[in-house]
Each structure stands twice: as C-alpha cells, then as structure tokens.
Amino acid sequence: MPRSGVETQARPDGGSEDLPDYGLIESFFFAYRDFVGDADRILLEYGFGRAHHRVLHFVARRPGMTVAELLDVLRITKQSLNRVLKELVGKGFIRQEEGRDDRRRRLLHPTEAGRDLAVRLAQLQTRRLRAALAACDGSAGREAARRFLLAVMDPRGARGVQDGARPARIGR
Amino acid sequence: MPRSGVETQARPDGGSEDLPDYGLIESFFFAYRDFVGDADRILLEYGFGRAHHRVLHFVARRPGMTVAELLDVLRITKQSLNRVLKELVGKGFIRQEEGRDDRRRRLLHPTEAGRDLAVRLAQLQTRRLRAALAACDGSAGREAARRFLLAVMDPRGARGVQDGARPARIGR
DNA sequence: AAGATATGTCAACAAAGCTGACGTATTCGA
DNA sequence: TCGAATACGTCAGCTTTGTTGACATATCTT
Incomplete structure (x- = not known):
C-alpha cells in the first residue's frame, strides 16, 4: 500500500470513507x-x-x-x-x-x-x-472551528462546556 | 458569544481582546x-x-x-x-x-x-x-477547522504534518 | 587510527494517574 | 434518635511515561 499521502486522498472510485485522515x-x-x-x-x-x-x-x-x-x-x-x-x-x-x-x-x-x-x-x-x-476564513470559519471542537467532544461533556464547565449531574 | 461567565463576554468599552476565552x-x-x-x-x-x-x-x-x-x-x-x-x-x-x-x-x-x-x-x-x-458549516467550514488546527501548532511542526509527519530537519 | 554518530542499556528519579483500605465529620432517612 | 449514606481526607503501594547521567558497541567519516 502506497504510503505518505496517497491513502489520505479520495480515490476515483469514491471509497475514501474509512481511509484514515x-x-x-x-x-x-x-x-x-x-x-x-x-x-x-x-x-x-x-x-x-x-x-x-x-x-x-x-x-x-x-x-x-x-x-x-x-x-x-x-x-x-x-x-x-x-x-x-x-x-x-x-x-x-x-x-x-x-x-x-x-x-x-x-x-x-x-x-x-x-x-x-x-x-x-x-x-x-x-x-x-x-x-x-x-487563520480561519472570516467569522463563519471561526465559528466553524469552534463548532468543530465542541463536536469532537462526547455530548455529555459538550453540555458542560456550554454551561460553564459544569459537571452534567450538577448542571441538570 | 454567550458564554456564561461575565469575564468571557465583550465589555461595552470594547476591551475584550485580552479576556481569556x-x-x-x-x-x-x-x-x-x-x-x-x-x-x-x-x-x-x-x-x-x-x-x-x-x-x-x-x-x-x-x-x-x-x-x-x-x-x-x-x-x-x-x-x-x-x-x-x-x-x-x-x-x-x-x-x-x-x-x-x-x-x-x-x-x-x-x-x-x-x-x-x-x-x-x-x-x-x-x-x-x-x-x-x-458539524461545521459546509466544506468551507470544514476547511476552516483544518486550518485552525494547523495554525494552533508551532510553525515548525506544521510544516512536518503537511509533509507527512516528517521531522523538520529531514523534510528540509 | 581517531573521532563523531546512531543506537542501546543500566540506574535512579519524578509526575500523575490508579486501587484498596480506612478514618472522621456531617447529613439524611426510617 | 440512631444507623446508614455522603463528603472529604489520608496511608500505602503500584503503573505508565517522562526525565538525567553514564557508559557500551557498532559503524561511519576524516
């Protein structure tokens, strides 16, 4: 398998969904x-x-x-x-x-x-x-970056951050 | 940017630049x-x-x-x-x-x-x-998120990732 | 042949996580 | 009111993953 880049790009047949990024x-x-x-x-x-x-x-x-x-x-x-x-x-x-x-x-x-x-x-x-x-493209890009980080988190934790880093069981 | 702590919000006088996010x-x-x-x-x-x-x-x-x-x-x-x-x-x-x-x-x-x-x-x-x-807004948002992560890194390391995680002194 | 380089290894230590056990103060519930 | 549950603290010992410093071996370079 060709390394260094090839497998991180979409292939012509479109089967790039489970190739690691x-x-x-x-x-x-x-x-x-x-x-x-x-x-x-x-x-x-x-x-x-x-x-x-x-x-x-x-x-x-x-x-x-x-x-x-x-x-x-x-x-x-x-x-x-x-x-x-x-x-x-x-x-x-x-x-x-x-x-x-x-x-x-x-x-x-x-x-x-x-x-x-x-x-x-x-x-x-x-x-x-x-x-x-x-470095993001405008305010839309900045908001996208913020949303990205929130979306990487497990949902339980994401609620906490939005609520001021409060643990879920306290923040209701 | 409705955070939940007074000190994370922009103040009326506009001096929010060095308030921690x-x-x-x-x-x-x-x-x-x-x-x-x-x-x-x-x-x-x-x-x-x-x-x-x-x-x-x-x-x-x-x-x-x-x-x-x-x-x-x-x-x-x-x-x-x-x-x-x-x-x-x-x-x-x-x-x-x-x-x-x-x-x-x-x-x-x-x-x-x-x-x-x-x-x-x-x-x-x-x-x-x-x-x-x-969760980002379209492909522009996704690209913004990627650029964000690259921009968080120190420049030396950023070159490495783009070049296939190669150490700087090798990748020239 | 001498010195630099690439790697491996021994020993000792530190930071920051873990489990298990136990003690004390305080509150809650039957 | 009294026993159980809760909140917190602590002792002891272990694990992972990082650190320094010293030193050995093989190989390359000059």
Whole structure:
C-alpha cells in the first residue's frame, strides 16, 4: 500500500470513507501538544505541573466548586486530586471554605494569587487559539472551528462546556 | 458569544481582546481527552498505552523511519522511546531493519499486525473527527477547522504534518 | 587510527494517574 | 434518635511515561 499521502486522498472510485485522515489526526496531536506547552513553561516557575493547572483553571473558572464537582469534571480519583490540591492550597493559590448549607463540603476558591496565575495562563492559551482562529476564513470559519471542537467532544461533556464547565449531574 | 461567565463576554468599552476565552480553551481540553480516549480502550486489549500508540502511529505512517527521526517527531528521550519500542518489537508489531547505506541505523517498519492495529486506531479517531467536521458549516467550514488546527501548532511542526509527519530537519 | 554518530542499556528519579483500605465529620432517612 | 449514606481526607503501594547521567558497541567519516 502506497504510503505518505496517497491513502489520505479520495480515490476515483469514491471509497475514501474509512481511509484514515492522518493529517487531521496529527494536526490535532501536535496542536494540543503546543497548546499545553505554552502553559507548561510558566508552571515550571511555580513548581507546578499540568495537573495543578487543570485544577486551578476550573476552580478559578467556577469559584465555589466542591471537591466532588471537580472530580466529576477532571475524571480522576480523589487521591490524585488531593495530591495537587494540597499543594495549591499550601502554596496559597486556592483556599477551601466550609459549605454553608452542608458543612461536609469544601467550597474551592482561588486566592488573589490563584486568580492571577489562572488568568495569566488562560490569556497565554487564548492568545494562541485566537491567532489560530484568525487563520480561519472570516467569522463563519471561526465559528466553524469552534463548532468543530465542541463536536469532537462526547455530548455529555459538550453540555458542560456550554454551561460553564459544569459537571452534567450538577448542571441538570 | 454567550458564554456564561461575565469575564468571557465583550465589555461595552470594547476591551475584550485580552479576556481569556474559557470556552475555547475548555473545548480543546475536553475534545482532546475524548479523542485519545477512543484509542485508549482498544490499546488496553493489547496491554499498550498511549506511548505505544504514538510510536506505532508514526512508524506505520512513515515506514522506514529511523530512531532519530522518531525521537525528533515525538520529542522524548531515547530511553523513553526505547522502553515502548522494545515492547512493540517484542510483541511483533514493529520490526527493525538494518539501514542499507548506513548500517548503524535501524529502519522501523510495522509488521502486518502493527499495520492492522495502527489502521484500526486511526480509523476510530478519523471517525470521530470526521463526524465533528460534519458539524461545521459546509466544506468551507470544514476547511476552516483544518486550518485552525494547523495554525494552533508551532510553525515548525506544521510544516512536518503537511509533509507527512516528517521531522523538520529531514523534510528540509 | 581517531573521532563523531546512531543506537542501546543500566540506574535512579519524578509526575500523575490508579486501587484498596480506612478514618472522621456531617447529613439524611426510617 | 440512631444507623446508614455522603463528603472529604489520608496511608500505602503500584503503573505508565517522562526525565538525567553514564557508559557500551557498532559503524561511519576524516
């Protein structure tokens, strides 16, 4: 089978439906790697990793989130979460508030420093993504790119993003 | 762009340029997670992880690749690569051929089983991506989505994908 | 023959995921 | 009111996949 390109193109007989689209797959892989790479460099300065970033991001995005909600969004175990959460609290980027109606809950909030870092990271990533959107053809193209990303996700998660990264079971 | 967080919306004074686009960031995160999740389930059956997938993918995509070229594409250390490469060779998914003009080189090729698995995984991911492209508005929208992904990547990597996932220093 | 290059390997470590078990505080429900 | 369920935290140990640093071997280049 001829490699390097031939099988990613439509054949004359029209049977290209189940031929893998290697270009698209690899674009997604490399794009995501560079996308997270931006933040990685900043996080190094703080002694944090990607796991810290994800936790900080969602807490900053939706202050007052509980631990259970965060676990739902991240889909990791509480042990994994606790390791990084403890560090974020210890270094003063997140604070835990006792739930008012249910005192078992810990409402997670970013501190000032936490919000600053989260915003800084989000701006960095936004800059790259917006620059990429500019490569799309007009506002229709930009909207297409946004719809594409939403459509790649499983439907359950897609609802969450549109509703502000809220876990499905909470967002109803 | 009705997001759901005050800080993601354009302000009346028009200063929305450096406000983070949380929706876009999270779409990318969740989309990538679900995208790789498809393959993870299959890989489990073989006792392989994501690292094996990446190696197998690029070897299947460009048979005859050398170890150095693979390292260039993946951007990991030879020790990390060797661990998974050894397993892929041991289980009969990749074979190593001695370079003809330079016998120090190991030309990596997928075996029949390797090619089958690589294609199966690529088809699974292609199915999801193509379904997502269908959510874009027409062929112009689909092209916009493709351009978006290429534009998110660092330019160096983008050249590689267009040239068949070839590392920059080889593809010239 | 000397030095550079391509690859492989040993050892040790780190990040971030996992399972299983167990403890404590709090709330809920019969 | 009391026992079960829930929310959270923690201890211990394991896995995958990345990292450094050191060193060995074969081969090519000069």
